[in-house]
Amino acid sequence: MLTGLSIRDVVLIEALDLEFGAGLDVLTGETGAGKSILLDALGLALGARGDSGLVRHGAGQAVVTATFDPPSPDLAAMLDENGVEVEPGEPLLIRRVVKSDGGSRGFVNSQPASAGLLRELAPYLVEIHGQHDDRGLLNPRGHRALLDAFGRVRPEETARAWERLRAAEGKLAAARAEIEAAARDREWLEHAVDELTRLAPEPGEEEALADKRRGMQRAEKIAGELETVADCLEGSNGGISCLRQAARVLERVGEDHPALAEALAAVDRAIIECAAAEDKLREARVALAYDPRELEADEARLFDLRGMARKHRVQPDDLAALAEELSGRLQRLEAGEEGIGKLEAQVAAARAEYDKAADALSERRRAAAARLDDAVAGELPPLKLDAARFRTNVAPASPDNWSGAGKDRVEFEIATNPGAPFAPLAKIASGGELSRFLLALKVSLAEQGGAATMIFDEIDRGVGGAVASAIGERLARLAERTQLLVVTHSPQVAARGDRHFLIAKASDGTVTRTSVRVLPENERREEIARMLSGATVTDEARAQAGRLLEAA
Template structure:
């Protein structure tokens, strides 16, 4: 619900702060007083075009701030999705700034937002209905949702069936495209799979081969060094043999002097360490020994792996996965029509489910259309539209227009005269008739929710007397369920208001300003009398105003 509207420097309004409450609020004033400026300002706050022409002459910028009570859970979720934080239980503030030199900015709860987001949330905040409004009830694109809401139809099964059908169709299309592409490359695919299967690459194989190759190449390089070391240690002339000979000689003379005994002990230790070194050398030679043919085979294998990887533009470790992928493609190609036939069956089953759910929804819409037509018809006579007829058209859509909302086109149509053909609401020539049709339809749809604030802009234009009274009675009835603001020239409508705002224009000779003030009871009587009699308010007009206020 709209609770406050603050306007600064918009056209003729210098500064204006308005508070709004529940029920029916009426806005009146003489022609040209600036009632449209209020609606323009509200429209600006709700994402309307930020025209610099709205900025009051001499001001740097125009600012409009609209305050609404706590947003619904759905609206709060939408704002959260767009990065706007909303504290639970807190009001919603929408502010729009338009600069005189062009450009505009938007804020929601003092957080920067786009005008696009304002326009997206606007339908959940305020519905504006006027003779030239091309949104809301006059826009056929919203008629299907209005009918579904009126009938409380659950469109969930159709939406889910539609998504299932789309997924099945996508899978079939992908499979057909893959088979078509694979069929063009079948010869290459068969050759590639054959090559890779013959090569049989394994993950990590390249690194293992490269490491083994490095070890064998290193062994070849140190083989000569190992042979030289063995010659120094082994054989009759080797170092170990000479140490053993020295030990035998020392054994004979070691008893002759302590130093000789120590020398014998040192030589014995050297023999032991030398023997250990000899064993380690033998172990290393055994470990480093390799078959030259194995080195050649490893090098050839490594070359094949790397060449194959370059050919397919992948890393050698990815060859095994590539082999499996290409083999799977070839298998799917060979499976061919069998796989396609299965997917076609899935599409057929999903289509049948969708059509069944859509048929159920269509039947519900046709039944609801009859109830809505009857409800609107019941509102036409009091609004002096006795000869008019209203109907809700529920027609099938072409398959290319099917969606998660079903396969129906829904549009509200009217015929204003006996024998005249039905036509869309927007084709009605008379503005007064259109306004009354909108009101009748809105009354019929009133219990179905929507925005918590509705604005009717001069919906009573061109009517008076009993028709204006009927309009006022229906507006008051609507206002019992939602906040309703009405710009009116009709005293019968004005008398129904729970709150009455007077819009007036004043000039000091140099500057003209538009102001708005809430009328007390006595002031309401005088304003309604003015609406009845014109410039000169008569006692008779005041008496008639009293009667209107008493019966409202």
């Protein structure tokens, strides 16, 4: 709900601070007093084009601040998605600044906001109904949702069926695309699978082969050195043989001197160590022994693996997975028609399910449309639209426009004269008729809610007497559920207001200003009397004004 509107330097308004409450707020004033300026100022705060012509002459900038009740959960979520922080329970402040050079800035709770974001906020906050409004009830894009809300038609089952259909169609399309791509490359695919099958790569094989090859190449390099060591240790002239010969000589003479016995013990130890070295050398030669043919085979295998990896632009360790993937593609291609058939059957089943749910939804909409048509028809005669007809056109949408909300295109249409064809609201109704049609429709839809604040701009234009009374009575009924701001020329409508704002224009000879103030009860009767009688207020007009206020 709109709780306050602060205006600075907008056209003829120098400074203005207004407070609004629940119920029906009426705005009156003489023609040309500037009633439209208030709506222009509010529109500016809600993202309308920031025209420099709105800046009061001589001022550097115009500023409008609109204050609303704390945002609803849906609105708070939308603000959060756009990076605007809102404290729970705190009012929503929207401010728009327009400079005299045409530049503008927007703010939501002191945080910068684009004009586009302000326009996104507007439908959550205010509905403006009038002949120049191209949103709300005049926009066919919202008619289906309004009808569903009126008829309590819930499309959830259809939405679930639509999601299942879309998922099935997606799988079918992906399978067809894969088969088509595979079919184009079938010859290459068969050749690649054959090559990889014959190669039979294994994960980690390339690294294992490389390590083994490095070991054999190293063994090839040190084979000569090992032979030299063996020659030094083994054989009749080797080190061990000489040590054993020396030991035998020392055994014969060892008793002749203690040092010879010690020498013999040392030689025995050397023999033992040399024998151990001989064993280790033999073990190493066995371990490092290689078959040149095996080295050649491993090198050829390694070459084949790396060459295949380069060919397919993968790592050698990924060849096994690639072989499995390409084999799967080939198998799916060969069994493709059977798989496609199954997916086509799934799509057909999902489409039948969606058709059933959407058709049932259409039936419920047509039933709701008939009830809405009856409700609106009952509102038209008191509004002097008894020759007009209203209908909710529920028609099939093109398949391209089917969705989780069903297959229907919904549009509100009217025929203003007997025998005249039905057409969209905005195209055939005059300004006054259109406003009254919108009022009838809004009253019929009242229980379904909408924005917390609704504005009707001169809805009573061109009517008076009983029709104006009927309009006032319906506005009062609407105001029981939501806040209404009504710009009116009708005393019958003004008398229904919970608060009465008077808009006046005054000039001191050099500067013209527009002012707005809330009228106390005695001044309110005087204003309604002026609306009844014109420039000269008569006692009879005052008496009539009193009766209107009492009747309200």
